[in-house]
Amino acid sequence: MSSTPLRHTALDALHRSLGATMTDFAGWDMPLRYGSERDEHLAVRTRAGLFDLSHMGEITVTGPEAGALLNFALVGNIAAVGVGRARYTMICDAAGGILDDLIVYRLADTEFMVVANASNAQVVLDALTARAEGFDAEVRDDRDAYALLAVQGPESPGILKSLTDADLDGLKYYAGLPGTVAGVPALIARTGYTGEDGFELFVKPEHAVELWQALTKAGEGVGLIACGLSCRDTLRLEAGMPLYGHELSTALTPFDAGLGRVVKFDKDGDFVGREALAQAAERAATNPPRVLVGLVAEGRRVPRAGYAVVAGGEVIGEVTSGAPSPTLGKPIAMAYVDAAHAAPGTPGVGVDIRGSHEPYEVVALPFYKRRK
Amino acid sequence: MSNPQQLRYSKEHEWLSGAENGVSTVGITEHAANALGDVVFVQLPEVGATVTAGETCGELESTKSVSELYAPVTGEIVEVNQDVVDDPALVNSAPFEGGWLFKVRVTDEPEELLSADEYTAYTAG
Numbered sequence: 392m393s394s395t396p397l398r399h400t401a402l403d404a405l406h407r408s409l410g411a412t413m414t415d416f417a418g419w420d421m422p423l424r425y426g427s428e429r430d431e432h433l434a435v436r437t438r439a440g441l442f443d444l445s446h447m448g449e450i451t452v453t454g455p456e457a458g459a460l461l462n463f464a465l466v467g468n469i470a471a472v473g474v475g476r477a478r479y480t481m482i483c484d485a486a487g488g489i490l491d492d493l494i495v496y497r498l499a500d501t502e503f504m505v506v507a508n509a510s511n512a513q514v515v516l517d518a519l520t521a522r523a524e525g526f527d528a529e530v531r532d533d534r535d536a537y538a539l540l541a542v543q544g545p546e547s548p549g550i551l552k553s554l555t556d557a558d559l560d561g562l563k564y565y566a567g568l569p570g571t572v573a574g575v576p577a578l579i580a581r582t583g584y585t586g587e588d589g590f591e592l593f594v595k596p597e598h599a600v601e602l603w604q605a606l607t608k609a610g611e612g613v614g615l616i617a618c619g620l621s622c623r624d625t626l627r628l629e630a631g632m633p634l635y636g637h638e639l640s641t642a643l644t645p646f647d648a649g650l651g652r653v654v655k656f657d658k659d660g661d662f663v664g665r666e667a668l669a670q671a672a673e674r675a676a677t678n679p680p681r682v683l684v685g686l687v688a689e690g691r692r693v694p695r696a697g698y699a700v701v702a703g704g705e706v707i708g709e710v711t712s713g714a715p716s717p718t719l720g721k722p723i724a725m726a727y728v729d730a731a732h733a734a735p736g737t738p739g740v741g742v743d744i745r746g747s748h749e750p751y752e753v754v755a756l757p758f759y760k761r762r763k
Numbered sequence: 764m765s766n767p768q769q770l771r772y773s774k775e776h777e778w779l780s781g782a783e784n785g786v787s788t789v790g791i792t793e794h795a796a797n798a799l800g801d802v803v804f805v806q807l808p809e810v811g812a813t814v815t816a817g818e819t820c821g822e823l824e825s826t827k828s829v830s831e832l833y834a835p836v837t838g839e840i841v842e843v844n845q846d847v848v849d850d851p852a853l854v855n856s857a858p859f860e861g862g863w864l865f866k867v868r869v870t871d872e873p874e875e876l877l878s879a880d881e882y883t884a885y886t887a888g
Contacts, residue, residue, distance in 0.1 A: 423800075692804060
């Protein structure tokens with residue numbers, strides 16, 4: 392643990408007044424849970440949950456060549472993203488290793504907002520700044536310019552509609568538009584990390600408390616509750632969404648992580664990691680080392696990140712994330728396993744849980760998909 | 764939260780009831796249950812097993828982590844709480860009552876068990 396003091400979001404006092412259990416997350420003092428993390432998880436699946444995600448790292452890229460810069464710096468075809476739309480993408484090093492996974496919002500023709508994981512925000516900022524050399528574009532650190540609140544769950548459209556005139560019905564998944572929510576100027580994005588419909592609201596930090604309180608009040612009647620990072624982790628795990636530091640790392644390319652679709656070789660111009668990624672694509676198609684799979688427990692003991700996946704007494708993989716799934720009612724995990732054992736239903740696969748080999752079923756991801 | 768006066772406490776956050784016919788009940792404290800978060804799996808020692816004060820005798824799994832369960836005293840397990848095995852959430856909802864873990868026939872107990880007030884001060888620090 393570093394000796395750097397923890398950073399606090401604009402909602403810090405409010406979290407404490409709600410009795411939140413706080414945790415150090417990437418240098419930020421964040422709410423882990425307010426009450427039962429299982430109740431918070433189920434609220435998002437069935438009603439609505441309110442999250443403070445202000446630790447996420449916003450970086451603004453502007454200028455006539457902003458799109459061209461992002462096409463060079465990131466693996467996606469960002470220049471082709473329409474104004475008001477968002478894209479899930481990655482930033483890789485020259486060897487194709489993943490530096491971070493990102494959401495990029497196109498706010499205007501010449502303005503993009505890149506949202507990085509808190510733990511990687513400095514790395515992403517440094518890489519974008521270095522890669523901007525020679526482009527007519529500016530990279531700006533906007534980490535302190537925004538608070539980020541998320542409303543997630545089936546009741547979230549109704550809650551938000553009661554607080555804004557913005558055209559939410561016209562706002563598609565992975566789109567964002569500027570508007571006013573509860574009198575507060577906000578970038579309203581239909582994105583999330585829970586597997587549910589929902590919204591992420593980027594606002595000035597000085598408006599965060601006011602907006603949180605308005606959302607809480609608007610959601611009272613339909614069961615919205617405050618939710619911490621603990622349930623965010625189980626929600627994204629059920630939805631099969633990767634988390635940097637678990638399923639994603641610099642040692643892996645997007646193809647190794649089963650996310651090769653985010654790499655766009657047919658876009659204009661060169662991009663960082665292109666050559667290495669072309670080789671990684673070839674390798675993944677012909678001779679994949681390990682494959683990301685889902686595991687569902689037959690018993691009740693919970694697999695944790697780092698535990699060995701075993702078959703026939705041999706180690707055949709490693710758990711990257713594991714938790715008791717509130718929706719399935721049993722433990723689940725994501726794991727990288729040898730390709731020979733990766734097919735759903737492969738018999739004889741288990742997880743070494745502190746010395747005892749517990750049986751697990753190999754399944755396709757995700758574990759949970761919402762009904763549209 | 765308040766720690767019942769009639770119980771004694773270990774620094775590993777177990778509580779121990781006064782002995783009835785030489786048998787004491789053991790559970791984890793509300794402080795420990797809150798720190799764990801939702802408990803989803805409880806592994807308890809088997810009836811008839813001998814546990815040793817200060818040594819692990821089971822485990823508690825929550826959403827975020829797994830924690831060892833330590834025996835606060837030495838003795839023989841005479842009963843385990845099947846209700847809490849079937850519904851581990853009892854540890855969170857009633858740690859001092861329905862969420863008890865096992866009953867032990869005490870043969871030896873360490874001197875360093877804490878009173879309720881001492882334990883309250885210990886966990887406040």
